[in-house]
Amino acid sequence: MSISFDAAIQSFKPQLPLAVALSGGADSTALLIACATRWPGQVHAFHVHHGLQAAADGFEAHCRALCERLVVPLLVRHVDARNANGQSPEDAARQARYGALEDMLAEATGIRSIALAQHADDQIETILLALSRGAGVAGIAAMPMQWQRAGIDWHRPLLKTGGAEIRKWLKEQGADWVEDPTNADERYTRNRIRRNLLPALQATFPQFRETFARSAEHAAQAAELLQELAEQDLQTVGNPPSINALQALSRARQANVLRHWLRLAHATTPSAAQLGALLDQIAACTTRGHRIHLKIGRGFIERKDGLLDWYN
Numbered sequence: 001m002s003i004s005f006d007a008a009i010q011s012f013k014p015q016l017p018l019a020v021a022l023s024g025g026a027d028s029t030a031l032l033i034a035c036a037t038r039w040p041g042q043v044h045a046f047h048v049h050h051g052l053q054a055a056a057d058g059f060e061a062h063c064r065a066l067c068e069r070l071v072v073p074l075l076v077r078h079v080d081a082r083n084a085n086g087q088s089p090e091d092a093a094r095q096a097r098y099g100a101l102e103d104m105l106a107e108a109t110g111i112r113s114i115a116l117a118q119h120a121d122d123q124i125e126t127i128l129l130a131l132s133r134g135a136g137v138a139g140i141a142a143m144p145m146q147w148q149r150a151g152i153d154w155h156r157p158l159l160k161t162g163g164a165e166i167r168k169w170l171k172e173q174g175a176d177w178v179e180d181p182t183n184a185d186e187r188y189t190r191n192r193i194r195r196n197l198l199p200a201l202q203a204t205f206p207q208f209r210e211t212f213a214r215s216a217e218h219a220a221q222a223a224e225l226l227q228e229l230a231e232q233d234l235q236t237v238g239n240p241p242s243i244n245a246l247q248a249l250s251r252a253r254q255a256n257v258l259r260h261w262l263r264l265a266h267a268t269t270p271s272a273a274q275l276g277a278l279l280d281q282i283a284a285c286t287t288r289g290h291r292i293h294l295k296i297g298r299g300f301i302e303r304k305d306g307l308l309d310w311y312n
Helices: 005-011 026-038 056-070 089-107 120-132 163-173 189-204 208-237 243-247 251-266 272-284
Strands: 018-021 043-049 074-078 113-115 146-149 152-155 293-296 299-304 307-311
Touching: 005 026, 005 163, 018 026, 018 089, 026 043, 026 056, 026 163, 043 056, 043 089, 056 074, 074 089, 120 163, 120 189, 120 208, 189 208, 208 243, 208 251, 243 251, 243 272, 243 307, 251 272, 251 307, 272 293
Parallel strands: 018 043, 018 113, 043 074, 113 152
Antiparallel strands: 146 152, 293 299, 299 307
16 A cells, blocks of 8 residues: 555665665655654765756756755766667666666665665556566566665665655655656656556546555566576576477476576577567477577577577
8 A cells, every 4th residue: 555755764674874866856855854864874875967968967966955954975976878779768867877876885885775766656657668568577566665786775665655745745844856857758658657647547546556566566476486487497498498398398488488598698688579489489399400590689599409599
């Protein structure tokens, strides 16, 4: 169920010292104020300057003024978040942002946890984006509330709190924040979802935040089970996979273990059409002379001595 901002902060129990990713927007501003008030002297702020718009300097200025007022140490990283050909601007910015946060975690020694300010509406937008792209259970699982990477605990403590609730809390504190001008730009799919779909969902299904979140939790459990099965099956089929061993599995398990193998061993992900074509070729591979040569992800898969060989 959706919870209030105060309840979200009270239930947040990170290991200290804690870093807060601070963009300067309402959500991260509220998160930093609440954390710095609750754990004075134990909170740091990390700001990533994406360099994508003139307003970015204003974001940094707001963050510096806020951290000075709260007596919170601030680290700032300037990154080039421009997207490459074939890459979405949102994905480029996200990758640059997480890379910068990891760099700052390495520099600010002693930090044991980091908190990100994504909230319930962000989670709904992520689920709807995943559904629009035909994602599987891993995509529908959306964003986790907590995970660990390189010995650091990462948290999203506001993931069950709505954006309006956060802004209401900020106004009650008399605090200001910076509005990102791109949030009104409907060239971005997330903004169209926020402006057009969320109000329609609210009018039609008033409890949609809770029910969508529950579906995401179910999908996350299913994704975890599929991951465990893929790890077991990869031990059976081998790395690189044996075609005969793959043929002993159901088509669904073949797809699951092949996605896992390609992601783990070759850092690539096949499209649904590519994976379907590969599964068809595996099923048809009943003679020694059967040839496989398919475009898969960023490279190609070929049959080699009864095994699947990937190269780029």
